[in-house]
Amino acid sequence: MFWQLVLRHGKRLLLGVFVFAWLPLLAGEFWDLPPAPPPEEFGNLLINRTASKSAVKPAVFSHWLHRRKFSCRICHSELEFNMKVNTTEITEAANQSGQFCGTSGCHDGKVAFGHTIDACDKCHNGNVSVGNARFAELAKLPTAGFGNRIDWGKALNKGLTVPARHLAIKPVNEMAFKDILVLESEWAGTPPAVFPHRPHTWLLDCSNCHPDIFNIKKKTTLHFSMTANLQGEFCGVCHTNVAFPMADCKRCHPAMEN
Template identity: 40%
Template sequence: MKSGVLRKGMRMLLRAVSVCALVLLVSSGGSAMDRSELAAVLKTIPPNGPFAKFGNVTMRTRAKQAGMAPVVFPHWAHRKNYTCRVCHLELNFGMKRGDTGITRALYTKGKFCGVCHNGTVAFGVQNADRQCHRCHMENTKELDKRFEEFAEGLPMASFGNGIDWAAAYRDGSIRPTNSINTEITIPFPEKLKKPLKLGTASPRSDVSFSHEEHFAELDCSSCHPDIFNIKVKSTAAFTMDTNIYGNFCGACHMLVAFPMNDCKRCHKGMNSNFSM
């Protein structure tokens, strides 16, 4: 009990510190912003509220039309069991919100969520005894409680939902499967093992990007060509601003993966003036 309270307190402190770091990040270098622009950016960047809510996707439109509570999809509850490629490649969920076009008619026929939520792998959505409240939530109190219990004992991080997922993956705290049918091993191209070094125009260090770390949970088609088009000068608009607004790296690192105010995860040798 004592360790749990201490851990929760540390998470709250880390969240408060990360917001301060975010203000420095957005206001340093690059194009100037007025107050309304800065407010819009701050509103889009996690963490906004409790760690338990980071990575949750709330779907309201169709649920409201049906007179039901919104659907809340917790990424953390799924990524502990499956890598990103399972849903975003095998089950054809789009990487960007709104791209998939999922409907109740589709998942009750065994598509999308219905592949696993069939009453055997996970709770069912097709039968008369369907547990609607497990997805359609008036509030997330029970879900938040489940998250706190799950997070206890996992490697901690200062940002996102307070879990260092990469460390948990490496030390075996979580063992997500790479396929819904049978475990598969995909060879990683030798020429991509060396991290990419990308220069920056702002007063921070160069960016270090590892294909190998991303390939552990993703597939090449997850990023190429929809998010990153592999053409010369196709990333001419690649800036911190465009990332913050959900483009390029921001497609994941604003919503599910560690948020972009965790600066040193990418800017390994960041100038001490921008350190935490």
């Protein structure tokens, strides 16, 4: 019976084996993966909503420089920065009044440099490579193969980084949720994606993802696909140029062969 099936469906079986074995290797060719910047520039973003229009150089923000000391929720929940760059109506006047970057505990002139004339070019330099010399400070953190080449999850679990979870507004008590979600792939030969809530809820508020990015109910989020992720939607809001990138297939699809 077995060999009859092989003879009858041999081509399909061989094709399935070929696709499963080679899909990870072809991912970079099949998917339109964004180019990888140098590790020390991954996560460095230019904030240029109004700067150039005002004849001011864009401000550069380094995620790796901040994430060692602050959790994502501090900026993206407590300080009300949107998850997508250049969509927050931040102004220098707001900073100087103690909002956004200028809030107490951040760039207030005490914890970090303040909003003074002599400090302008520390942010407003238009250069994503500014601060790269400090990347060597991360040399002792666990390594990874993509993004900053740092495994931030392991660094957090081992206590090598201890980012603050709040400045003035403590996280609310978590609602009950299923920690591990297994998402079946719609592509033949591609193993399921596995999503762990716990590493995300330590750094983020539930409201950072739900309901604006993901519907709160499993399997009710429409148009969730790899293509959409790569276009900066769903997981791609973070996992394109801040958290580990989509090229790191095995991080989400653990059963995928290297």
